[in-house]
Amino acid sequence: METGMLGEFDDPEAMLHAIRELKRRGYRRVEAFTPYPVKGLDEALDLPRSNLNRMVLPFAILGVVGGYFVQWFCNAFHYPLNVGGRPLNSAPAFIPITFEMGVLSTSIFGVLIGFYLTRLPRLYLPLFDAPGFERVTLDRFLVGLDDTEPSFSSAQAERDLLALGARRVVVARRREEP
Known part of the structure; x- marks a missing residue:
């Protein structure tokens, strides 16, 4: 949401009630701005679970494989040193750096x-x-209605927000270019 209508609420319960009611009335592009995480806000906004963990998994595997490969290349292939009769490709010795490369x-x-x-x-x-x-x-809870929604009406949105208990309603517009 970049522009639209903002309704200001004093407490999170009133904001959650307003979001649920706005969704019931047909508004699809509803956003919330809060000073701290509010329990139940994700469900009220119908936000899907993040796919970030699935997107990062290939890079984690790449880091683990790359970290192990660099250690193997340096210790067993390029510059092998047999110290104390241990094997050149010593997987237990490579575990800490392999793990840290995965995390990094x-x-x-x-x-x-x-x-x-x-x-x-x-x-x-x-x-x-x-x-x-x-x-x-600091202490306010805002509910935003996006004005790019096809059925958006400024007058109706303002009436709906005020009817749902908004302290005040403001419009967010782009700056006028000189």
């Missing part, structure tokens, strides 16, 4: 894929200019 590659690619999926960093959104939006990091 998973975390790096997890952050990069997470940025891509959330379209970050975005330094500006029209929502940021909406009056009162800065309070969402």
Whole structure:
């Protein structure tokens, strides 16, 4: 959501009730902005489970295989040293670095894929200019209705938000270009 209508609520229960009722009334592009995680918000917004773990798994496997391969190449193939009669390809000795390479590659690619999926960093959104939006990091709960929805009507959205107990309703628009 970049532009649309924002309804401001004082507590999370009122916000959750408003989201459920807006969904029941046919609004599909509903978003919530809260100062802390609210239990039940994912279900109210019908958010699917993240696929990030499935997307990162190949990079984790690649990190594990790559870490083991580098150790094998250095110790058993390229520069073999027989110290104390141990085997050159000693898998138990390779476990710590193999594990750490798996964790490192998973975390790096997890952050990069997470940025891509959330379209970050975005330094500006029209929502940021909406009056009162800065309070969402302190003590306000906002419900946003996207104005790109085909059946969106500003007047109807404002009436619905006020009827559901919104303290106030503001419009988020793009800046006017000079």
